[in-house]
Amino acid sequence: MPLLEDGRLRPDPWASVDDDVPLPDGPVILGLEQLRREAPALARRNAPIGLALPPETAPAEVAPLLGLLSLVALRLPKAKDGRAFTQARALREYHGFTGEIRATGHVIPDHYAMLLRCGVSTVEVPEGADPAVWDACRRVVDIGYQAALSADAPLSLLRRRLRVA
C-alpha cells in the first residue's frame, strides 16, 4: 500500500510479516505474539523491527518491548474507530517512543491532521490515493483549541496555529 509522509507519497521499506514464515532481510513489522515470543532473538537482529499493535492493546502492555522497535503500526478497523489516536498519544507522551508511528486500516483524509496532532508520522493510504487531497485536508483547518503533540504556535486563550507537517 502507498505510504504518505508529510503530505507526499514515499517508498515504504518495511515488510509486514505473518507469524511462522522466515523473516526476510530488511525492516519487518511483526505481530504482537511473535514479537513477545522472539524478543530475545530479535534483539540481536541487525535490521529494524516494527510492531503491528492491535487496537485493543494498551501501549503500556508493550512498554518493555519499545526499546527494540523502530516503528509501531496502529490500525483503525473502521473509519469511526478512534482508539489509535489515544494509543499514539500514549506512545509519544509518556512511553517516550520516538520512532515512526504509522496509521493503517480504514484511514480517510479527514483523519489526517488529527492523526498528526496525536503523534502519528506516516499513513498507509489506499492504492491510487491522491496525495494532494490528503495534503489539502490536513491544511484546511489550521487553528486548534487544545494542547496536542504537533509543534503548534500559541495564540491567545486556548488557541494555537497548527503546524501539522
Added chain:
Amino acid sequence: MNATVIPPFARTYRYDAIDREFLAERIAEFRGQVARRLAGDLTEDEFKPLRLMNGLYLQLHAYMLRVAIPYGVLNAPQLRQLAMIARRWDRGFGHFTTRQNIQFNWTKLEDVPEMLEALAEVDMHAIQTSGNCIRNVTTDEYAGASPDEVVDPRVYAEILRQWSTLHPEFTWLPRKFKFAITGSPSDRVASLVHDIGVAAKRNAEGEVGFEIHVGGGLGRTPLIGRRLYDFVPEAEFLGRMEAILRVYNALGERDNIYKARIKILVRDLGEEFRALVDAEYDRMPQQAYRLDPEIVAAIAAHFAPPPFARLEDRPLPQDPAFAAWARASVRPHKQPGYASVTISLKPIGGIPGDASASQMEAVADLAERHSFGEIRVSHVQNLVLPHVRQEDLHALWQGLAAHGLATPNIGLISDIIACPGMDYCALATARSIPVAQRISERFADLDRQHDIGECFINISGCINACGHHHVAHIGILGVDKRGEEVYQVTLGGSATNDAAIGELIGPAFGYDDIVDAIETIIRTHIAHRAPGERFVDTYRRIGAAPFKEALYAVA
C-alpha cells in the same frame, strides 16, 4: 452588516478574528467533504459521521440541521438570524432542544453550506451537535443571575467548548459524549444523568474546583452518575477531563452501539475506572494540560456582569392575569431590583420547544429592550431573559402576550418536555408531540395546574430517551408493540440533586388511553397528598401501590 453588531452588554463569548477564521476554515472543510462525497471519493459510511459532526441528520421526511447554542446563551442578533434562517430555509419555525440547541426540521442538503455561512455571520455554527464526539456543553439557564450561584459556570462551559472543538484525539469516540456543568449547589442541569456532570464550587479559601460525576445517562440503560472526584483544582480541570476521555476512548465498547456509552464502562469497571483515570493522569505531562489562570481570567471577562442599575426590590403589580404569569415565570435575581424571566414555549396544545420566526424576533426585541440583549435556552425547551428590571416586568409580560409567549405554566404540568417523536425522527417508534399536546389540553385550566403544583412530565418516542422520560416526575415512553403505539409510564424520577430513575408503574397504555391514565395518576396524587405536597414527594411517601390500584384495578 447589522446582524453582526452585538449588543454591548450581552454576555456571550465574543468571537475575535481567530475564532472567525476558524469558523470559515471549518465551513470550507465541510464544503470539501460534500464535494468529495458527490464525486464518490467518500462512501456514504465515511461521509455520515462527517456530516453528523456538522449537525446534519437525515430524518423521516427531510434533512435536519441542528445548530449549536453553546451552553444555551444567545444574543439578540443571533436569535434574529435564527429567525431569518427559519423563514428562508425552513417553514418559518425552529425547534429548541433539551441540549439548549435549535433544530431546523425541513432543511435541503443543497442549502446547508449557505445556512452555515448565515450562522457564521453571527458567530454561530453546527459543529459537534451530533456524532460520536463531545457535544454541546449545557449549563444553568440562570447562570450569572441566580442568587444561589457560587461559580459562574459559563466560563468553564466556554473553556470546555473550546477544548473539545475538533479535539484531535476525541473526535472518533465509541459514542456521543455529553457534559453538563452547574455553578450552583442546586442542580438545574441534570448533571447526574450526563456522561460527565460538573459541579463548580469553592473551597474554604474561595478557590474554584470541580466535583465530577461520570457515567450517568438515560437511553435504554438509565444510570445515575458516580462521583469520581470531590474537588478537582481549577488548574487540573482539563487534564482530568483528558484522562477520563482517554480511558473511555481506549476501553469503551466499539461493536455494540447500545453498550458504547461511558456509563456502561463505568458501571462495569466500578472502582477500577477511577484507578485507570488516576493512573492515566499521573502519567500525563500534566504541565501541558494545565489550565492557566490567565486564560480563565480572559474568558471570564466575556461574562462580566452587565452594568446593573442600583435598584431595590419592589412589589409587583396586582393585576391578576399578570400576577398569575409572574408567579410561574419570574424568578429571583442576585441583583436587587432585577429578576429572571422564563418564557414558555409550551402554549396549551402547542408543540413543546417550537418558536416561530416572528416569535424569535419578538423575543430578540424584548431582550434588547429589557435584558441587555441576552437570551438563554433552557434544557426544558423554554427561553429565559436573565436580567430584567422588576419595574419592566409588566411591560415585558404585555410584549410577550402579544406574541403568544405568556403562557403562565412554567414548572407546571403542561410545561412538558417532548422529543420530536415519529412526527420527524427516523428512530422514533411512537408519536410524542400529539401526546404532549393532548395532555396540555386536558390540563389547560390554569387554576387546576396551580392546584396540582410542580409536576414534570417528559415524553420520549423511543427507548433512546431524548425526551428524558426516566427523570420526569411522570415519564412517558412510547414504544411500538406489534404495530401499535403504546405508552409506558414511569413515576418518581428526578433530574435534580435527588436524581432518580422513575419506576415503571405497570403495563403500557394505548394512544387513546394515555391521557386518561395521566388524569388518574394526578387524581390519586390529589387524593393522597399532604397540604402543599408536590406529586413526586407524595409518590415517594406513599409508594406505587395506590397509583397501581387506581390505574389497573378492575372496575
